[in-house]
Amino acid sequence: MARAxxxxxxKTPEAxxxxxxxxxxxxxxxxxxxVSLFWTPFEPDATDAASKLMAPCASHPFGTDNxxxxxxxxxxxxxxxxxxxxxxxxxxxxxxxxxxxxPAGYFGGFTDRGIMLIGNSIMCFxxxxxxxxxxxxxxxxxxxxIWALGLVFAPTFARVCRVGTMEIKELDYITHARVMGVRxxxxxxxxxxxxxxxxxxxxxxxxxxNMTLFExxxxxxxxxxxxxxxxxxxxxxxxxxxxRVAPWLIIFPAxxxxxxxxxxxxxxxxxxxxxxxxxx
Amino acid sequence: MxxxxxxxxxxTVELILTLLVVSLLVFxxxxxxxxxxxxxxxxxxxxxxxxxxxxxxxxxxxxxxARYLSWLLGLLTFNPGxxxxxxVSVSGLIAQRLPVTIGMSIIAMIMVILISYPLAVxxxxxxxxxxxxxxxxxxxxxxxxxxxxxSLLLILLTSSVFSLLTVGNYVSPSEDFFEYIGCLLLPSFAxxxxxxxxxxxxxxxxxxxxxxADYVRTAKSHGMSDLKILIxxxxxxxxxxxxxxxxxxxxxxxxxxxxxxxxxxxxGLGRLLLSAIxxxxxxxxxxxxxxxxxxxxxxxxxxxxxxxxxxxxIRLK
Numbered sequence: 001m002a003r004a005x006x007x008x009x010x011k012t013p014e015a016x017x018x019x020x021x022x023x024x025x026x027x028x029x030x031x032x033x034x035v036s037l038f039w040t041p042f043e044p045d046a047t048d049a050a051s052k053l054m055a056p057c058a059s060h061p062f063g064t065d066n067x068x069x070x071x072x073x074x075x076x077x078x079x080x081x082x083x084x085x086x087x088x089x090x091x092x093x094x095x096x097x098x099x100x101x102x103p104a105g106y107f108g109g110f111t112d113r114g115i116m117l118i119g120n121s122i123m124c125f126x127x128x129x130x131x132x133x134x135x136x137x138x139x140x141x142x143x144x145x146i147w148a149l150g151l152v153f154a155p156t157f158a159r160v161c162r163v164g165t166m167e168i169k170e171l172d173y174i175t176h177a178r179v180m181g182v183r184x185x186x187x188x189x190x191x192x193x194x195x196x197x198x199x200x201x202x203x204x205x206x207x208x209x210n211m212t213l214f215e216x217x218x219x220x221x222x223x224x225x226x227x228x229x230x231x232x233x234x235x236x237x238x239x240x241x242x243x244r245v246a247p248w249l250i251i252f253p254a255x256x257x258x259x260x261x262x263x264x265x266x267x268x269x270x271x272x273x274x275x276x277x278x279x280x
Numbered sequence: 281m282x283x284x285x286x287x288x289x290x291x292t293v294e295l296i297l298t299l300l301v302v303s304l305l306v307f308x309x310x311x312x313x314x315x316x317x318x319x320x321x322x323x324x325x326x327x328x329x330x331x332x333x334x335x336x337x338x339x340x341x342x343x344x345x346a347r348y349l350s351w352l353l354g355l356l357t358f359n360p361g362x363x364x365x366x367x368v369s370v371s372g373l374i375a376q377r378l379p380v381t382i383g384m385s386i387i388a389m390i391m392v393i394l395i396s397y398p399l400a401v402x403x404x405x406x407x408x409x410x411x412x413x414x415x416x417x418x419x420x421x422x423x424x425x426x427x428x429x430x431s432l433l434l435i436l437l438t439s440s441v442f443s444l445l446t447v448g449n450y451v452s453p454s455e456d457f458f459e460y461i462g463c464l465l466l467p468s469f470a471x472x473x474x475x476x477x478x479x480x481x482x483x484x485x486x487x488x489x490x491x492x493a494d495y496v497r498t499a500k501s502h503g504m505s506d507l508k509i510l511i512x513x514x515x516x517x518x519x520x521x522x523x524x525x526x527x528x529x530x531x532x533x534x535x536x537x538x539x540x541x542x543x544x545x546x547x548g549l550g551r552l553l554l555s556a557i558x559x560x561x562x563x564x565x566x567x568x569x570x571x572x573x574x575x576x577x578x579x580x581x582x583x584x585x586x587x588x589x590x591x592x593x594i595r596l597k
Contacts, residue, residue: 117294121301124576125569127535129553133309133569136557213426217539220428221554236432240543247436254429262424269420 015273022266029079029260036076044077045069045228053246063248065238071249075256078230082260085146085225086211090204092150093211097157102188102196104158105165116162119155128152128214132223140223149214153207160203164196202271209264216257232257287588287595295581302573303355307348310566355570363564365556370567373552379453380548383460384537387468388475389530396476400483401510407488415480422477427536431470431543438466450546467544471536475529482525486518493517520591527583531576 041060048068056063062071104115122130134148168174169192177187218224219233227234232253239249340347354360360370403412425433451459490496491514499509538550549568556565588594 117297117301121298121305124298124302124573124580126531126572126576127538129535129538129569129572130305132553132557133306133565136560136565137309137312209424217426217428221539221542223557236429240432240435243432243435244439250432250436254425254433257426257429258421258424261426262421265420265424 015270018266018270018273022263022268022270024263025259026263026267029256029263030083032076032256033079033083036073036080040070040073040076042070042073044073044230053242055246056248062252063246065235065246065249066242071235071252074230074235075232075252078232078235078253079256079260081142081219081225081229081231082212082215082257085142085149085215086208088146089149089153089211089215090207092147093153093207094157094200094204096150096154097159098161098193098196098200100154101158101161102165102192105162106169106184106188106192108166112162115158119158122152123155125152128217131214131218132221135218135223140226142225145215145218145224149211152214153211156207157200157203160199161196164199165192168192168195198275202268202275205264205268205271209261209268212257212261212264284588284592284595288585291581291584295577298577299574302577303352303570304348306566306570306573307351310562311344311347351566355567360567360570361563363556363561365559365561365564370564373564374549374568374571377547377549377552379460380450380464380541380546381534381537381550383453383464384468384471384541384546384548385530385533387461387464388472388533388537389526391469391472392475392479392529392533395472396479396483400480400487401515403480404484404487404491407484412484416484419477419480422473423481425474427471427474428539428543430473431467431540434466434470435543464546467537467540467546470543471533471540474536475533479522479525479529483518483522486521487514490514490517516590520587520594523583523587523590527579530579534572534575 046069048064051060051064051068053066054060054064054068060070060072062075064070065074100115100119104112125133130152131145131148134151135144138144165188174187174191177191182191215224216231216233216236219231220237222234222237224233225231235253236250236257239246239253242249342350351360358371362368363370363373366373399415403415406412422430450463453460496509496513499513500506504512537548538553541548541550542554549572553565553568555561556568
């Protein structure tokens with residue numbers, strides 16, 4: 001086993017490669033978001049009948065759409081929703097997952113079975129199905145998408161917490177704390193949770209990426225971010241009718257979306273490699 | 281050690297409990313809908329007695345528990361009632377749309393296996409070589425492309441480069457089976473792409489791990505050829521863990537195909553689901569959601585059982 005670990009450590013690229021590429025990709029999207037807070041080349045929603053479906057040129061580097069709206073400006077303002085929804089959704093999932101997962105791992109028995117049963121049941125809805133149900137019932141809005149996706153992703157974090165807690169609670173210092181009469185809630189909050197952070201960190205980064213995958217899919221179906229606000233998914237859906245005449249309408253939002261997701265994946269891969277090396 | 285029978289019983293109990301929770305979740309979601317369904321259906325002009333009549337007809341006047349039981353029984357006997365919007369039976373509507381979704385899922389799964397296995401075996405021969413690195417990088421990129429974006433890019437590619445666009449043409453399998461397969465190929469490929477990357481990455485690391493195991497070294501020292509070791513020992517052992525991955529991939533493919541159908545304009549379950557959402561057709565919606573979840577639950581159940589038969593050590597966990 002030790003040999004296998006050594007081999008794979010030798011043959012996978014360094015973690016820093018993943019960090020650099022990931023941060024560059026993510027940086028493009030985050031930079032677009034930060035700049036969009038202060039300045040966009042045009043108003044993202046401003047229509048211009050004179051410049052419909054213009055190919056990329058000097059004044060519109062990414063071209064314009066069927067309403068004459070500047071694609072660059074729209075992409076910049078769309079990055080806001082992508083970043084905001086993924087962070088808010090993961091925060092909810094992380095909170096729910098931790099609250100459910102640590103007691104499940106700590107107490108075991110029926111608590112564990114009950115919590116995992118609910119978690120597994122939530123995971124049995126393929127893809128965005130459960131989030132779609134929530135949106136169907138409560139209406140399509142950014143808020144509903146966030147809590148629905150937060151709920152869908154909570155079991156993933158609960159699993160990470162549960163497995164981690166089961167390992168940690170066997171350690172001597174937890175037994176010691178228990179013998180000293182420290183309450184379970186205090187043990188879980190101050191002695192177990194901080195030690196789960198190394199495991200939760202890569203899971204959180206991947207969660208952000210997967211959350212974006214789901215959110216953009218819902219926006220594509222028209223059940224996420226609502227027009228006239230720009231989101232990558234909605235821009236792609238609108239662009240589909242012009243696939244032959246205006247491919248730039250698809251290419252640029254798709255690139256930004258993939259940069260964001262890929263950047264997060266690379267960072268999580270880097271985290272995974274450096275954490276597994278550190279743990280050796 | 282747990283016996284085979286007690287493991288099976290335990291898993292079956294788990295299956296039933298999971299299904300119960302799943303059905304409760306779906307039912308709860310559709311019982312907390314704001315607004316009176318009967319009132320919404322009839323519109324604001326209907327009199328109170330008309331609304332009462334429709335409520336009785338839909339069974340909405342009964343207590344919640346009774347409604348849950350009759351709803352669940354209806355679903356389990358494949359008779360989940362009538363759709364509000366289409367006024368035909370929900371199971372009929374779903375059955376009509378199944379060929380697209382199932383066909384796409386099967387084709388996509390075949391693509392995943394056909395592409396990821398050979399690549400993983402080739403890649404793991406000499407890990408770290410240029411070919412392996414290229415495959416890994418492409419795998420990372422593919423993994424980050426949502427299936428519907430992949431569909432759009434494929435449409436872009438096929439329409440501009442090869443100028444063969446078949447989006448929107450759907451031929452039912454009873455008309456012409458080969459045309460049916462043909463029109464599902466591109467959407468299935470789009471759904472399969474990220475899963476090919478996932479399966480490749482997983483298989484590759486699993487094969488590399490197995491290859492450094494002691495039994496492989498022993499087999500080598502006995503003079504067994506590399507190919508024989510691979511086929512007889514390494515692959516079966518990596519298969520055990522890939523049974524679980526395959527069930528996850530299948531469920532993801534099913535979920536992904538719901539969106540991709542929309543891109544390619546295919547009359548599958550995904551489009552039915554969306555029309556049910558936009559028309560607020562809750563019997564139809566709850567039926568689709570429940571059956572899709574049911575398929576996934578059964579998939580996980582079967583894969584757990586299959587994995588435990590392939591590797592009895594799993595039962596110990």
